[in-house]
Amino acid sequence: TMHHIVSDGWSMGVVIDEFASLYAAYASGQPVRLLPVEAQYADYASWQRHWLEAGERERQLDYWCGALGDEPVVLELPADRARPAVPSHRGGTVSFALGRDEARQLAGLAQRAGTTAFTVLLTAFQILLYRYTGQHDIRVGVPVANRNRAETSRTVGFFVNTQVLRARIDGTRSVLALLGEARESVQQAQAHQELPFEQLVEALQPERSLSHNPLFQVMLNHQRRDLRALRQLPGLTLERVARTASAAKVDLALDTQEDEDGIEGVFGYASDLFEHGTVERLQRHYVSVLRQMIAAPEALVADIALEAADAEDEDPRFREAVLVHEAIARQALEQPDAVAVRCGEDVLTYGELERNATRLARALAAQIGGAEPVVGVVIDRSPAMIVRLLAVLKAGAAFLPIDPALPA
Incomplete structure (x- = not known):
C-alpha cells in the first residue's frame, strides 16, 4: 500500500x-x-x-x-x-x-x-x-x-x-x-x-x-x-x-x-x-x-x-423477540397488581392497562382497515395515552402520536 x-x-x-x-x-x-x-x-x-x-x-x-x-x-x-x-x-x-x-x-x-x-x-x-x-x-x-x-x-x-x-x-x-x-x-x-x-x-x-x-x-x-x-x-x-x-x-x-x-x-x-x-x-x-x-x-x-x-x-433477534403488547399481556397475567404506568398521582396496574387496552382494541379493529393501517393518536401525555398506544398495537395497526398543541 x-x-x-x-x-x-x-x-x-x-x-x-x-x-x-x-x-x-x-x-x-x-x-x-x-x-x-x-x-x-x-x-x-x-x-x-x-x-x-x-x-x-x-x-x-x-x-x-x-x-x-x-x-x-x-x-x-x-x-x-x-x-x-x-x-x-x-x-x-x-x-x-x-x-x-x-x-x-x-x-x-x-x-x-x-x-x-x-x-x-x-x-x-x-x-x-x-x-x-x-x-x-x-x-x-x-x-x-x-x-x-x-x-x-x-x-x-x-x-x-x-x-x-x-x-x-x-x-x-x-x-x-x-x-x-x-x-x-x-x-x-x-x-x-x-x-x-x-x-x-x-x-x-x-x-x-x-x-x-x-x-x-x-x-x-x-x-x-x-x-x-x-x-x-x-x-x-x-x-x-x-x-x-x-x-x-x-x-x-x-x-x-x-x-x-x-x-x-x-x-x-x-x-x-x-x-x-x-x-x-x-x-x-x-x-x-x-x-x-x-x-x-x-x-x-x-x-x-x-x-x-x-x-x-431477517435479524434472528427479531425472530426470537416478543412484541410489546404480548409482553405486557404476559406481565398482566403474572403480576396483575404491579404498577405499569405512573404519572404524578395517576397509577395504572398491568391488569388495568391490559383490560382497558384490550377493550379499546376491539373497538378499533372494527373500524380500521388496509394492509398497513396507521392510527393517529391525539392526546396529552398521560396514562390514557399509553392505553391508546397499546390498543392500536393490539388492533394490528401502527400508531402516529400527534401533539394536540400543534396547529390543526
Whole structure:
C-alpha cells in the first residue's frame, strides 16, 4: 500500500504494471523497458494553477454552485447509535461480490441505458439511500481520477478530486429514467471535474460541524482493476487478501472494483453509528436492489423491495423477540397488581392497562382497515395515552402520536 499523499488508485495501476515489467525482465534475463514518464507532478500543479487563473475556476464554480444549491442536506441514515459530537473515526467493513454472469448482466443494463457500470452502481446506491432515509435529495461524494492530459498517464501522484453527485429520487420514476438522469449528472460532473473540492467548500461555505462532513456523508468509489500483467508472471500465483477495517472518513462508503472476474464491493462504515449486522443487512439490500434493477429496468423505484425472500435477511433477534403488547399481556397475567404506568398521582396496574387496552382494541379493529393501517393518536401525555398506544398495537395497526398543541 501507499499513502494517498503520494499516490492514488490510478498510480497503483502504474506501479503494478512497472513491477510486472521489471520482474518479467529479471526472470528472463532481458533488459528492462519501461514506458517513459512524460510529466512530473510539479508540471501538473503548474498547469492546474494557470488553467484555473485563466477563468476556468469561475466557470466550473458557477456550475457546481448551481448544481448543489445554497443549502447542504445532511443525509439522515437510520443509525444504531446517536451521532457523537466528535467522531472517533473507528470503522468496520462488509464485503460482497458479483460474479461474472451478474457483472455481465449489469453491463447489459448499462448498455441499454447508454451509460456505464459505474452509473448503474451509483443509481442503485442512490435508490438504497432514498429507501433507507425517505429523503428525495441524495448527495454522494465521488472521487474522480482527474487526469485529463495524456502526459499524466504514467505519473505516480495524487491527482484525485472529489465531486458531489446530486440526485432527486422520485418513487414514481422508472429505473431506466433514473439511469438516464444519473448519466446526465455524471457527464456534467466530468465536464467540470477540475475544480478543487476545497475551493468548492470555501465558496459554498456550508455550516461546519465536527460531527459530519459538510457536503456529503456517504461516498462511492468505483475502479477498474487490471491484474493481467501480474497473472502472466512466471512462477508466481496471486492471492487476494481481504481488506481489514480502516478509519471511517464518512458515515458510509462503498468501494467497488471491476475486473474480468466480476465486481467486488466493500461497504466501509462508521462504528460510532452502525453495528456490523446493520451494515450486513444494508449490503444485502444493495445487492437486491441491483438484481431487481437488472431484472426489471422498467419497474418503478417505489416497487423495488428491500426485503429478501429468504429468512437469511431477517435479524434472528427479531425472530426470537416478543412484541410489546404480548409482553405486557404476559406481565398482566403474572403480576396483575404491579404498577405499569405512573404519572404524578395517576397509577395504572398491568391488569388495568391490559383490560382497558384490550377493550379499546376491539373497538378499533372494527373500524380500521388496509394492509398497513396507521392510527393517529391525539392526546396529552398521560396514562390514557399509553392505553391508546397499546390498543392500536393490539388492533394490528401502527400508531402516529400527534401533539394536540400543534396547529390543526
